[in-house]
Amino acid sequence: MHKVYHRVDNIAGNVVNVKARGVKYRELAEITSRRVSSLAQVIRLEGDSVSLQVFAGARGIATDAHVRFLGHPMQVPFSDDLLGRVFTGSAMPRDKGPALKDGLIEIGGPSVNPAKRIIPRNMVRTGIPMIDVFNTLVESQKLPIFARAGEPYNPLLARIALQAEVDVIVLGGMGLKHDDYLSFRDTLEENGALGRAVMFVHTAADPVVECLLVPDICLAVAEQFALANKRVLVLLTDMTNFADALKEISITMEQVPSNRGYPGDLYSQLAARYEKAVDFDTAGSITILAATTMPGDDVTHPVPDNTGYITEGQFYLRNGRIEPFGSLSRLKQQVNGKSREDHRAIMNAMIQLYAGYREVLEKQSMGFRMSAWDQKLLKYGARFEKEMMDLTVNIPLEGALDLGWKILADCFEAVETGIPSKLAEKFWPKKEGEKKT
């Protein structure tokens, strides 16, 4: 069935058309022209006309290119030899190591049966109070970091990867700047984590379409590790580039765009990837952290918007800090009731008061007189920002909770915080010389 076709009918964008028979949907083909050769995937069949999406881009492809259909969809090699290695967006070695050929697995496999999933139950400790206390990360969670281009989302991802207790780290880079790729690699190497990491990196210099494969490859590999009882952390950066590549292909294919040029199935496409995050009931788990840059810092842009509906929360990174408002871990309730009895109370009280502080700031900027209550909030807000929100703070959860009580007690009376009276009695730090009430 490896018949070679010599006649390319149309070339538009990164899609070429050939006349061929017996071709299967989503099958892979090898396309070779005078200057370039690339893998391509069948994305539409219409009679004997076959549309192929060319991963290396159609630039340089001539109408006499040779097209050879391989009879199978995209596959990647899987074995423990992957660890410590770096590959391109189409799974070719990017480091100097040998190409791997064994244990081929198909990418983009079927969805996990919901009946085989379990309720996530393990907290992932990061040492960042804004995550551990306020929006706890949970094993098997899928969580994006929403940020403007220029925010330090990649260093944040790297830091979480290093501090989280996981067995395997899979990094998928899409349109990653070469510098960022190197700094990821160096950070992992310096901290001795490279040996448990595998990287699939599509850099900004590579053909755009190639980045379409990155999430699927990463997740297929992660899935195999998870089935082998490993706890896997998948880092995907930046998913907006992935969505843009989808947009490019769909426009080339003359699909009716739904919102700002993105295809109508953007939600399903993103969901198919993010939903690979899983805690298997008798095997390992996959946790996905992704960076999603927001063009124009606009969360209603289709990419962050659709992502937010799919993922189990989101972290907003703004001015180098994780924003307490809008940031959310949907799974925190699974674990923060078990960590320490005051965890939820501290979390709620501190955020509500911080919201009050923001309102007071607004009032202050308009030149209104500050009431006694406003003064308290101002004092509190400043300390909260300095001692909790700053990303350089690195303390374990318990330390952060104690710190929370201390900050509250320094600024307020217990009744003003809205903390249930029972908890306040137990945890409220006693001022010197004060009687227990």
Add this chain to the structure above:
Amino acid sequence: MSTTGRIIGVNGNMITVEFEGAVGQNEVAFARQGELRLMSEVVRIRGRHADLQVFEDTTGLAVGDAVEFTGEMLSVELGPGLLTRIFDGLQNPLPNLAEQCGFFLQRGMYLPALPRDTGWEFTPTAKVGDRVSAADTLGTVPEGIFKHRIMVPFRMRDVLTVEEIAAPGRYRIEDVVARLKDEQGEIHEIRMLQRWPVKLPIQAYAERLRPRDPLVTKIRIIDTFFPVARGGTYCIPGPFGAGKTVLQQLTSRYADVDVVIIAACGERAGEVVETLREFPTINDPRTGKSLMERTVIICNTSSMPVASREASVYTAVTLAEYYRQMGLHVLLLADSTSRWAQALREMSGRLEEIPGEEAFPAYLESVIAGFYERGGVVTLKDGSVGSVTIGGTVSPAGGNFDEPVTQSTLKVVGAFHGLSRARSDARRYPAIDPLDSWSKYASVVSDHDVAMARQMLQRGNEINQMMKVVGEEGTVIEDFMVYLKAEYLDAVYLQQDAYDAVDCATTSERQQYVFSVLLRVLRAKMKFDGKDAARQFFHRLTQATRDWNRMAMEAGEFKKQQVRLEAMLAEVSSHA
């Protein structure tokens, strides 16, 4: 006899088929790929070409592959054994699929929805010679906590005569339990199992009524301010992270209905997992049995095939109508209808139809209306009353309610619970916006009192806005008091702690009781030395009332706390 065809095009999950013979719209067909049979549905016919949406991943299909048409529309199995089960959008039982295929869903695996070899204890109620018609009860079997009616199949059009009825005893769902003779003298064998096409409403009832009785969800802001009626419809639009799903989960737990059908349509798998792992361990206070006994889950999560999302909401509503026919009150929760609308949009795009607003198809509105219209309260032929209440979440792009799905939904529902980002950011849960939301149904407390409370909320909000401009010092104390009272009402009544064992569910009796106490606070004339004193008092009052919310009504401390609250109130009340 059956029609066959060949694939001539594949585009995503749509295939184009050239066929010989007759093909009907919405007919089910199977695309063959070797041993694999992929279920699909006809969505358009043009001459000898039919466009089909495939309910599975189409990877590997090729031009020339065979397609078999079945002549049937997409149908579900109805009969005892539906409750407690977890199905996908096409009614495949997911746990059984897991037994067969392991961790992953395999393409082309279809299993019967109802177990064939379970025996059910049948008690006949019809007698030989009775004249019966569609949906009349022939007998009953116990299914968990209910008497499951075995009915004359809904497809029967004539008045039939019972020729034979099974004696009391144990039967399987495919055993014949009755033989009926129609007007032409033809004999029909009746089994407990019947099939019904999901896209057609079941209409075998006497009369449709106006929804009047409240459906108590035990969520205060809903029952008191924006109530839902049994047989009514409501929608919950909201941006992501505003708490749509938590709200749906709470409703599915505490709502005062007989049967709950959860349609998880294109949303996160994790959320369904919570329901399906936790429900068996939670007791339903009404029955003492596990919550699962009254629940059916239809689960077609976001990574499962897109085309079956559409099927899943219809499957769910058909099951709801089936239990309604037994005189039960059924609540259908669909999360999220936007995903289903998006599935329509994807298919419409592949069909290259002329797009409407935001590329949604022009028929979106009528499809949504048709779905919500399947809710309702009816009297059945035997005089008993059953209802289907439909609550759907909507996930508007960008959290902007001015989009086609939200707008089409608002036109056809009876209550609107709009979630707001501002409220959820401020951790004011449930984040239903008390100023924007509305309901056409009757509250569990007096509508007059609710109107007064809403007015106070409205006024409090205006004063708050004004204070942002003129400052606190520029606000008169009377206005400031209104603002504090509105904030108080919000904090202790509208907000509810979903994770507190007592506060998470408030019965209608408790709502009436607590609301009457709060009304006294709202109406009280109070005197303070300055605004800071007033604010401090309300801090303390809020704290005390929230503690009160966390006390069980039967517990002695509940009364004591109320006395304390009233004492606090008396201290500051001016009797001038």
